[in-house]
Amino acid sequence: MKYSNKQLEAMAQSLGPVLKSRSLVGYKAAVNMRAIMNALADYTVYKDSLIREYGAEIKDDDGNVKDFAVTPSCEGFQDFLRKLSEVSEVEHDVRIMTAIPDDVIGVLSGEEIMAIDWMMEHGEELADGDNA
Numbered sequence: 001m002k003y004s005n006k007q008l009e010a011m012a013q014s015l016g017p018v019l020k021s022r023s024l025v026g027y028k029a030a031v032n033m034r035a036i037m038n039a040l041a042d043y044t045v046y047k048d049s050l051i052r053e054y055g056a057e058i059k060d061d062d063g064n065v066k067d068f069a070v071t072p073s074c075e076g077f078q079d080f081l082r083k084l085s086e087v088s089e090v091e092h093d094v095r096i097m098t099a100i101p102d103d104v105i106g107v108l109s110g111e112e113i114m115a116i117d118w119m120m121e122h123g124e125e126l127a128d129g130d131n132a
Helices: 005-015 024-054 077-088 110-115
Strands: 002-004 056-059 065-069 091-093
Touching (some): 002 005, 005 024, 005 077, 005 091, 024 077
Antiparallel strands (some): 002 091, 056 065
């Protein structure tokens, strides 16, 4: 299925807590994370270069630059957003492993299940609300 860079970033972020699960759904989450990160590789490099170009330096206590951050108060914030938006909707064909309710019931919390709803298979009876 095709997903945009923006969608893939959100999907990767939602997998964080599930990756800790030592279960089938944790395995599926790990496989999905690898596929997503592979698809996002060039986008991530580009985004990082924009952050360095338009962001402010973050220094440690010794005055050494340890990172960069882009915030609305940065001078180039609008340019950063414009350039990032040019590539955020680029789509990639990514094969996602899905999970069924039996994979997650008793393994994940409701909050975790909601976070990975995009990788859940929903039966027709659930989609219609008959068994809810």
